[in-house]
């Protein structure tokens with residue numbers, strides 16, 4: 753188990769983060785949230801007044817912020833130049849801008865370096881969009897989580913409730929738009945790896961998904 757690498761990909765609202773954290777905690781593995789890294793660099797671009805739709809400006813700045821991810825599944829944190837941005841990276845402004853920033857090849861190259869360095873020793877669950885296809889093609893186990901857009905929107909609204917007033921329909925539209933951008937970009941689009949196991953979580957509880965992933969890991973580890 754010390755060298756195992758578990759890649760969990762899929763769109764948001766499929767239970768990817770909750771599943772990845774629970775699997776890592778149960779198996780005593782580290783956990784890396786690559787979406788949080790793309791959000792962190794996006795937060796930095798917005799904070800520094802960089803136009804996120806100007807790909808050249810984003811590319812020029814891609815190596816400026818120092819991004820450090822904590823890998824404890826019970827308390828994942830992320831800092832930018834020493835500031836904890838775990839809260840600010842979840843705002844609507846960052847969520848709306850992140851697909852544009854993460855489509856820039858220079859940003860991806862930088863993030864992939866950080867992700868491969870974190871996974872080099874193994875013993876980790878890495879969640880994202882392109883982990884099984886591009887970042888860690890030799891991962892021990894690859895999972896691709898899916899769920900219906902309705903189920904995903906309902907889960908995201910549940911998470912946002914109390915933080916922001918957003919309707920279910922607006923949440924659904926935003927999810928579908930972000931998926932289209934993430935799957936349609938040129939560099940390393942969101943995709944299921946040929947050797948990934950697809951798990952449709954629409955009708956499953958979190959416990960069932962976690963159990964299913966742990967069984968797959970134990971078979972291969």
Ligand code: C5P
Pocket residue numbers: 764786787788790791850851852854855879880881882883930934
């Ligand atoms: O997982 P989360 O919803 O926090 O990811 C935020 C965004 O980061 C995604 O919509 C996508 O644009 C980008 N991302 C990516 N590649 C990854 C993980 C996330 O492009 N491996």
